């Protein structure tokens with residue numbers, strides 16, 4: 001998996017899924033720039049964070065999301081308008097577009113995914129975090145996933161747990177239902193070396209969705225899920241602490 005540094009988004013074709021990684025801990029000046037792109041409602045949401053660090057990360061995450069979407073659809077970042085699904089998944093309504101997106105953040109790291117005409121979901125988790133993964137797997141993973149985990153060696157299990165978790169999250173986020181989808185209503189691959197794949201769905205066809213791994217950095221693990229299997233992931237990274245808009249003006 002190779003992250004390609006780019007100054008502005010390449011063309012997004014119907015069979016492309018672009019995944020970007022970004023850092024959220026940036027200079028105060030960049031936080032101010034991002035804040036200026038947010039709506040009153042988004043700024044109010046930012047104001048509800050207790051800790052400044054969390055508030056600033058939220059602001060920068062929204063800023064990054066708006067910057068990239070703006071570059072993809074060719075409208076100014078501050079003019080984009082979103083609507084929210086019944087479980088909170090945002091989608092772009094102004095301007096009208098077939099560009100879809102999803103984002104995920106974990107601490108100071110973020111992933112953003114973009115596609116055209118297909119649902120996408122992305123997830124990032126910090127693998128160094130303290131989590132009672134055995135208890136979480138026992139409680140939330142589907143029976144086939146628990147069976148695979150039990151067959152792995154002790155040294156393989158922690159990584160397999162995070163692979164499973166992020167693949168499950170990415171799928172549930174692609175559907176727009178999030179955890180309300182039901183964690184035991186579907187199963188994903190998780191054994192080391194097995195391709196990322198949706199293996200089983202209690203209802204529907206698992207062939208209707210594609211999964212791929214995302215390796216953001218040494219401390220995080222991620223996954224991307226998109227509707228259909230006729231797509232290719234492309235991993236992109238922008239110069240840090242520089243807006244996409246600025247970068248575009250540099251490249252002309």
Ligand SMILES: CC(C)(COP(=O)(O)OP(=O)(O)OC[C@H]1O[C@@H](n2cnc3c(N)ncnc32)[C@H](O)[C@@H]1OP(=O)(O)O)[C@@H](O)C(=O)NCCC(=O)NCCS
Nearest residue numbers: 087088089090103104105123140165168173176177178179
């Ligand atoms: C919101 C949800 C979809 C993801 O929450 P999360 O993992 O805490 O957060 P992430 O950083 O991955 O994603 C958050 C972003 O997803 C988007 N989002 C919100 N609701 C969404 C939904 N229903 N579907 C898809 N995306 C959604 C938003 O852009 C949100 O960004 P914001 O918080 O800046 O507004 C939540 O419903 C969920 O699935 N939580 C899972 C928690 C869990 O216990 N998982 C166990 C897996 S084994």
